[in-house]
Amino acid sequence: MLEGQIKILIQFLIASYEMGDKKPQEFESSLTFFRLISYYKQFKWIGDCISQNAYHQVIRELRFILDSIIQAYYVDKRHPASDMQCKLEIVKEIEYLYGSDLIDKTDLSHKHHLKKLYGELCKYVHSSYKELLSSRPKDPKKIAGLEFEPDPDMMKLCLSFVNRTIDVVFFVVLSLYPEILGPDTRFGKIRTSFPQSSKKLGFELTLSKWIR
Numbered sequence: 662m663l664e665g666q667i668k669i670l671i672q673f674l675i676a677s678y679e680m681g682d683k684k685p686q687e688f689e690s691s692l693t694f695f696r697l698i699s700y701y702k703q704f705k706w707i708g709d710c711i712s713q714n715a716y717h718q719v720i721r722e723l724r725f726i727l728d729s730i731i732q733a734y735y736v737d738k739r740h741p742a743s744d745m746q747c748k749l750e751i752v753k754e755i756e757y758l759y760g761s762d763l764i765d766k767t768d769l770s771h772k773h774h775l776k777k778l779y780g781e782l783c784k785y786v787h788s789s790y791k792e793l794l795s796s797r798p799k800d801p802k803k804i805a806g807l808e809f810e811p812d813p814d815m816m817k818l819c820l821s822f823v824n825r826t827i828d829v830v831f832f833v834v835l836s837l838y839p840e841i842l843g844p845d846t847r848f849g850k851i852r853t854s855f856p857q858s859s860k861k862l863g864f865e866l867t868l869s870k871w872i873r
Contacts, residue, residue, distance in 0.1 A: 662708035666827055669858045670704060672851045673697075673831060673841070680841050690744045692733035692752075693837055700726060700830060704823070711819055714809035717785060719819045723826045724782040728759050731775070734833045735767050769836055771866055778825050824862050831859075832866035839870060 677697060681688035688694045703722060710719045732755070736748050743751070758766060760783070761776050769775065835841060842855060859867045 662712045663704060663823065665858065665862065666823060667701075667704060667708070669855065669862065670701060670827065672855055672858070673834075674701060676841050676851055676855075677834070677838075680838060687741075690748065691737055692745070692748050693730065693737050693834055695745075696729050696733045697830065697834055700730075704827070707823060711816060711823075714811045714816070716809070716812065716815040716819050720782055720785040720822060723822050724779070724786050726826055727775075727779055727782065727829060728763070730830050730833050731763055731767060731769070732759070734769065734837055735763060737837060738768065769833065771832070771869070774866060775829060778822075778829060782822065824864070827862070828859075828864040828866050831864060832870055835867065835870035842871065 674697065677694065681694065703726060707719050707722050710716075710722070732752065735755075735758075736751050740748060740751060760779055764772055764775050764779070842852065844852075856868060856871055859871075
């Protein structure tokens with residue numbers, strides 16, 4: 662599950678590591694880079710959850726990813742010279758900021774798109790009409806079972822949320838480090854295949870940051 666998404670994430674990580682080699686001190690203290698690396702494991706886990714029909718677990722993970730990448734960007738952009746320990750202390754001070762309030766505090770473009778995705782994810786994370794309706798089992802006898810029921814509509818929704826969240830992750834990282842996929846990268850194949858894959862997966866925000 663998520664083979665195409667994992668493949669493009671690996672490509673992005675390879676290009677990011679190349680930039681990290683050029684600017685080791687900056688990347689060692691980058692919350693954004695730290696979060697980006699951690700998402701490989703999370704998206705692999707999300708793929709497993711989708712294959713097991715655990716749709717609501719997927720959506721909770723995606724909302725965390727969205728919150729955490731925007732928080733990392735906010736801290737890195739405002740405190741570029743601070744080391745990692747200092748940035749962790751800053752995170753402690755701004756833990757009350759999340760969601761739309763956090764997005765508004767950043768200088769990121771496309772705020773409407775970011776807020777829209779966050780709001781849609783929240784409808785399935787919080788106890789709500791949509792959450793309850795999509796959680797209710799078709800067979801009442803299975804409500805206490807350990808297996809999740811397949812739901813084609815929820816699977817389709819989750820895959821859409823996955824693509825939109827990865828799009829935001831790439832967009833946010835490229836907003837801070839546009840040179841990751843710049844013309845100077847030595848990975849020519851990635852420069853060719855990445856925009857093609859992004860277009861196929863509908864990564865409109867990512868493509869808006871593409872350096873030709």
